[in-house]
Amino acid sequence: xxxxxxxxxxxxxxxxxxxxxxxxxxxxxxxxxxxxxxxxxxxxxxxxxxxxxxxxxxxxxxxxxxxxxxxxxxxxxxxxxxxxxxxxxxxxxxxxxxxxxxxxxxxxxxxxxxxxxxxxxxxxxxxxxxxxxxxxxxxxxxxxxxxxxxxxxxxxxxxxxxxxxxxxxxxxxxxxxxxxxxxxxxxxxxxxxxxxxxxxxxxxxxxxxxxx
Amino acid sequence: xxxxxxxxxxxxxxxxxxxxxxxxxxxxxxxxxxxxxxxxxxxxxxxxxxxxxxxxxxxxxxxxxxxxxxxxxxxxxxxxxxxxxxxxxxxxxxxxxxxxxxxxxxxxxxxxxxxxxxxxxxxxxxxxxxxxxxxxxxxxxxxxxxxxxxxxxxxxxxxxxxxxxxxxxxxxxxxxxxxxxxxxxxxxxxxxxxxxxxxxxxxxxxxxxxxxxxxxxxxxxxxxxxxxxxxxxxxxxxxxxxxxxxxxxxxxxxxxxxxxxxxxxxxxxxxxxxxxxxxxxxxxxxxxxxxxxxx
Numbered sequence: 001x002x003x004x005x006x007x008x009x010x011x012x013x014x015x016x017x018x019x020x021x022x023x024x025x026x027x028x029x030x031x032x033x034x035x036x037x038x039x040x041x042x043x044x045x046x047x048x049x050x051x052x053x054x055x056x057x058x059x060x061x062x063x064x065x066x067x068x069x070x071x072x073x074x075x076x077x078x079x080x081x082x083x084x085x086x087x088x089x090x091x092x093x094x095x096x097x098x099x100x101x102x103x104x105x106x107x108x109x110x111x112x113x114x115x116x117x118x119x120x121x122x123x124x125x126x127x128x129x130x131x132x133x134x135x136x137x138x139x140x141x142x143x144x145x146x147x148x149x150x151x152x153x154x155x156x157x158x159x160x161x162x163x164x165x166x167x168x169x170x171x172x173x174x175x176x177x178x179x180x181x182x183x184x185x186x187x188x189x190x191x192x193x194x195x196x197x198x199x200x201x202x203x204x205x206x207x208x209x210x211x212x
Numbered sequence: 213x214x215x216x217x218x219x220x221x222x223x224x225x226x227x228x229x230x231x232x233x234x235x236x237x238x239x240x241x242x243x244x245x246x247x248x249x250x251x252x253x254x255x256x257x258x259x260x261x262x263x264x265x266x267x268x269x270x271x272x273x274x275x276x277x278x279x280x281x282x283x284x285x286x287x288x289x290x291x292x293x294x295x296x297x298x299x300x301x302x303x304x305x306x307x308x309x310x311x312x313x314x315x316x317x318x319x320x321x322x323x324x325x326x327x328x329x330x331x332x333x334x335x336x337x338x339x340x341x342x343x344x345x346x347x348x349x350x351x352x353x354x355x356x357x358x359x360x361x362x363x364x365x366x367x368x369x370x371x372x373x374x375x376x377x378x379x380x381x382x383x384x385x386x387x388x389x390x391x392x393x394x395x396x397x398x399x400x401x402x403x404x405x406x407x408x409x410x411x412x413x414x415x416x417x418x419x420x421x422x423x424x425x426x427x428x429x430x431x432x433x434x435x436x437x438x439x440x441x442x443x444x445x446x447x448x449x450x451x452x453x454x455x456x457x458x459x460x461x462x463x464x465x466x467x468x469x470x471x472x473x474x475x476x477x478x479x480x481x482x483x484x485x486x487x488x489x490x491x492x493x494x495x496x497x498x499x500x501x502x503x504x505x506x507x
Contacts (some may be wrong), residue, residue, distance in 0.1 A: 008469050009232040009253060030470060045229045046253070047289055051252040053462075054469050078229070091288075105288060111312035112335055114222035117215045134225045135290065137313070153213045174225050 001188060004029040004038035006064075008054035010046020010079060014173040020050040020179045032063045039188035040073040042181075043080030045134065045171055048105065051079055052095050061095065068098050073187040074165045075180065081167035082137050089140055098165045100143025101157075107138035107169075119170065121150045121159060131158065131170035138169055164191065220357070225336035225360035226290065226312065227421035229239075230254055230444055234434070234465050235423070237261050237448040240279075241286035247451070250461035254312070256446065257283040262319050262366030262426075263449035263488065266500070272320045274302040277309055284311070286428035290401050292339065297506050298324025298428035300333075307336040313358070314338050319365045319448075328506070331355030341425065343376045343503055345383035349404035349412070353500050355489040359418060361442075362503040363426020366449050368490030370427040370504060373437060381433055381441050426503065429454070429487045431467030438471035455485030 005015045007028035019026035019042075027038055035041070041064065043051075055061055068074050074096075076084045083095040086101035108115070114135060118128035129150070139157035142148060149166070150159035158169040164187065172180045221277050233253030238244040243375035244255045260268065260276040281377055284291045295302035297316055302323075306314050316329050318341050320407055332355035333337040341362035342348035361380060363373030387398055387409065399406040411419060424442040428434050429450030437445060445468055447461075454460040463480040470476040498504075 007232070011228045011231060011249075013231070014228065030473075046231075047233060049230065049248060049289055050233055050251040050253045050465065053465070057466060058470075109227055110284075110310050111222075111290060111309055111337065112307075113217060114217050114226065115215050115217040116221055117213050119213070132221055132225055134222055134229055171225065174221060174228065 001025065001039045001185065001192070002027050002037060003185065003188065004035060004041045004172075006041065006043050006051070006055075008058075008078075009050050009067055010044045011171070011173065012044045012046075014171075015042050015044050015077075015181075016185065018173050018178055022178050022185065024181070024185050029060075032060055033057055035063055035067060038067075038072070039192055040075065040184050042066060042184070043074065043076035043083050044173070045078035048079040048082040048095075049092070051083065052092065055083075055095060065096055065098070067203075068096065068165060071164050071191050072193060073184050074098065075184045076165075076167040077171050078134065078136055078169060078172060081139075081169055084165055084167050086143075087141070099160060099162050099167055100146050101139045101160055101162075102141035103137045104140050105137050106135050108133065108136055111135055116175075117152070119150045119152070119158065121179075123149055124183070129170075129172060129177055129179070130175040131168075131172070132174040133158075133170045136169045213413075218335035224356035224420050226292065226337060227339070230290070230423075231421055232469060233444050234461075234468050235292065235444070235446045236451050236461060237446075238283060238452070240302060241282045243289045243452055244283045244291075244419070246458050247461055248287045248289050250458055251465035252289060252461065253444070254286060254292055255283065256292045256294065256315060257311075258294055261449040261452060262502070263453055264366075265319060266366045272296075274299070274305065274320070277305065280306070280309055280311065283474055284309070292319055295329070296320040297322040298327050298329060300329045303329050303334060303336075303338075307334055311336065316340050318362055318502045322505050326507070327354045328354050331357075339423075341503070341506060342380065344379045345412075346402040347420070347506065348380060348402050348418060349402060349408045352418065353408060357423050358421065358423070360423040360425040360446055362506075363424065363428070364458075364493070364496070365426045365502050367427050367431040367493075367496065368450060368453070368488040370429070370433045370436065370491060373424050373427045374440065376503070377440050377442055380422070382419075384412055384416060384418070387445050388416050428464070429490065431463045431477060431484075435467045435471040435477050438468055449488055453488035454483070455487075460484050460487065
């Protein structure tokens with residue numbers, strides 16, 4: 001399985017390192033042709049204003065939207081969460097309006113307000129996720145189809161999922177955290193195998209695609 | 213839930229978010245907007261770009277705080293500002309303004325001929341210049357959370373940037389080939405602490421992000437240093453001293469992303485107008501070289 005990481009700008013190398021650590025091949029995505037054959041796509045941290053210009057300049061917007069609409073898992077961290085939001089508060093037009101949420105950029109303030117905190121993400125088990133928040137965004141509104149995966153102690157939302165799209169305001173990839181990437185890889189494997197979960201599994205030795 | 217601000221991870225983490233991007237020198241809020249619209253990942257707010265500092269002579273100091281705040285209000289991307297080498301009070305003032313990164317910069321006139329700022333004492337992260345691995349490790353030891361090779365600012369000439377980047381990366385490769393007992397001598401020769409030398413030998417890279425600065429003035433220059441192993445670029449005079457700053461800025465952003473794709477580099481290099489004029493190193497007296505500031 002190959003998982004793409006949008007590599008137009010930002011901390012894409014850190015995501016590739018995590019993918020390597022869980023035994024998944026990572027692919028840098030800079031052009032639409034790089035999307036061929038990937039099972040999931042990660043949108044890394046970086047500057048969302050710069051990333052959106054590079055996405056549009058080389059025609060990545062439409063193919064990534066189509067990829068997501070076909071059910072391929074997408075995972076965005078920090079700037080990636082902003083790119084995936086339907087609404088950006090006091091900000092630009094959305095890029096990939098796939099998550100029915102409103103996101104505020106730089107919601108905690110400037111760099112001096114960047115922080116680290118342990119975050120409970122019950123979906124990933126009892127051990128908290130070590131969250132690194134760097135000039136991080138926050139989710140201010142969620143639509144009815146959105147699952148809240150994690151909040152801060154004060155209730156502010158920092159991780160969400162809607163169908164095949166996951167986003168975090170923080171950076172699991174900076175803290176040696178692999179569970180989000182494992183989850184994305186699992187979702188990608190399920191998407192690759194439409195029999196999964198249908199109750200009608202193929203016989204394990206059934207051969208497909210062989211010439212008679 | 214315990215919350216910790218201004219940790220080493222958040223300080224160097226912001227630089228990680230800037231990777232693969234272009235940080236542009238700007239002297240007004242309008243220029244900052246042009247830079248942001250062109251795809252800059254951050255701006256460096258200063259009163260004069262390095263080529264004008266060179267031309268003006270005299271003592272170059274921290275910029276007027278009202279000008280820095282004006283730029284912070286104008287854009288949503290991170291804003292950096294420069295303090296003189298060793299001038300920890302200028303750094304305190306910049307931290308009080310809330311800038312996102314401080315550049316302890318050789319482009320300004322040094323305030324201390326022996327000591328750099330103790331950067332561990334600050335909550336705001338610092339980027340520092342280096343010409344070689346020894347300087348880089350000494351700055352990181354003092355608390356720098358991001359490095360940049362100095363190049364030769366305000367010349368529009370990439371030659372020093374290339375030399376210094378090659379030096380830093382070649383020194384790292386040399387460390388990687390050493391036996392453990394040879395690293396003690398390497399640390400002595402580099403005038404750098406052994407623990408950091410050993411870590412760099414193990415990792416094959418600096419423990420912080422390393423950009424290139426000083427002399428980048430075309431998309432091809434940016435792609436050259438990226439292919440050599442830079443993690444991003446600072447462009448000072450090269451944008452707003454060119455004929456068409458908005459186009460040049462955007463082209464350098466595109467070239468920094470697609471640094472390994474000559475077809476795209478050819479495409480984005482078309483019709484940009486004249487880059488800044490530039491100075492050859494032979495025209496530059498030893499005393500006018502900024503890179504030799506800092507030790």
